[in-house]
Amino acid sequence: xxxxxxxxxQARAKVMKAMSHPTRLFIVDEIANGERCVSExxxxxxxxxxxxxxxxxxxxxxxxxxxxxxxxxxxxRLRVPCALDFLDCVERVLKIVARQRTxxxxxx
Amino acid sequence: xxxxxxxxxQARAKVMKAMSHPTRLFIVDEIANGERCVSExxxxxxxxxxxxxxxxxxxxxxxxxxxxxxxxxxxxRLRVPCALDFLDCVERVLKIVARQRTxxxxxx
DNA sequence: AGAGTCATTGGCTATTTTACCAATACGCCA
DNA sequence: TGGCGTATTGGTAAAATAGCCAATGACTCT
Numbered sequence: 001x002x003x004x005x006x007x008x009x010q011a012r013a014k015v016m017k018a019m020s021h022p023t024r025l026f027i028v029d030e031i032a033n034g035e036r037c038v039s040e041x042x043x044x045x046x047x048x049x050x051x052x053x054x055x056x057x058x059x060x061x062x063x064x065x066x067x068x069x070x071x072x073x074x075x076x077r078l079r080v081p082c083a084l085d086f087l088d089c090v091e092r093v094l095k096i097v098a099r100q101r102t103x104x105x106x107x108x
Numbered sequence: 109x110x111x112x113x114x115x116x117x118q119a120r121a122k123v124m125k126a127m128s129h130p131t132r133l134f135i136v137d138e139i140a141n142g143e144r145c146v147s148e149x150x151x152x153x154x155x156x157x158x159x160x161x162x163x164x165x166x167x168x169x170x171x172x173x174x175x176x177x178x179x180x181x182x183x184x185r186l187r188v189p190c191a192l193d194f195l196d197c198v199e200r201v202l203k204i205v206a207r208q209r210t211x212x213x214x215x216x
Numbered sequence: 217a218g219a220g221t222c223a224t225t226g227g228c229t230a231t232t233t234t235a236c237c238a239a240t241a242c243g244c245c246a
Numbered sequence: 247t248g249g250c251g252t253a254t255t256g257g258t259a260a261a262a263t264a265g266c267c268a269a270t271g272a273c274t275c276t
Binding site: 158 | 233234235236237238242243244
Binding site: 145146147150157158160161162164165175177179180181182 | 251252253254255
């Protein structure tokens with residue numbers, strides 16, 4: 001594969017990768033409802049705050065979220081609202097896969 | 109986070125993860141144009157055939173592609189065409205992020 | 217200034233992922 | 247049947263990821 005094309009797919013994979021963790025998917029889903037600060041998300045997720053903070057930095061690094069420091073808190077929101085479309089995509093895939101599995105079983 | 113909800117996000121992340129590698133993204137993109145066998149993909153990707161085969165099994169395991177053995181070859185195609193939507197999503201995200209970066213530079 | 221809260225960073229370990237090589241399995245056909 | 251092309255599987259080493267704790271930085275309030 002050509003270097004240019006490879007770089008292109010690597011850039012794409014970086015974005016996908018940022019969304020490839022349960023906690024990070026949850027965060028994206030959650031902040032779609034409005035800004036959340038780190039401790040709020042930590043409370044919901046149930047992991048250590050340092051873990052959540054690192055997840056957030058992965059998302060921020062991929063350009064998906066944006067952290068706004070106000071006082072001692074950092075409020076995160078979606079920087080790219082269409083990141084939500086991934087959740088729709090994934091839901092559609094899961095639905096189709098589930099249906100195909102059901103059909104296979106019924107056919108027996 | 110509740111166990112049920114957590115499981116839900118894990119299932120979603122599994123699909124995302126399957127699409128989170130440059131080679132696998134390329135494969136999905138490529139077989140959208142029609143069936144390809146493992147050695148064809150290997151040729152295009154430039155990795156060892158065992159590596160490509162394993163990438164394919166990751167995709168198959170996630171329900172995204174389907175391998176059809178005919179003779180000595182195995183022909184892979186998309187089992188879930190809407191997996192292509194991920195590529196659109198990712199492209200849109202990249203475009204927006206790139207534009208935001210440009211705007212930041214211009215504003216200086 | 218000092219104590220308390222909030223978030224990030226560094227350090228560390230355990231786990232997972234990736235890629236190669238070698239070995240195996242399968243089908244074709246001379 | 248033996249050899250060749252095709253694909254998968256097992257083994258292994260290197261790299262990346264995830265999570266926790268501890269340390270640090272930054273802000274607020276008294």
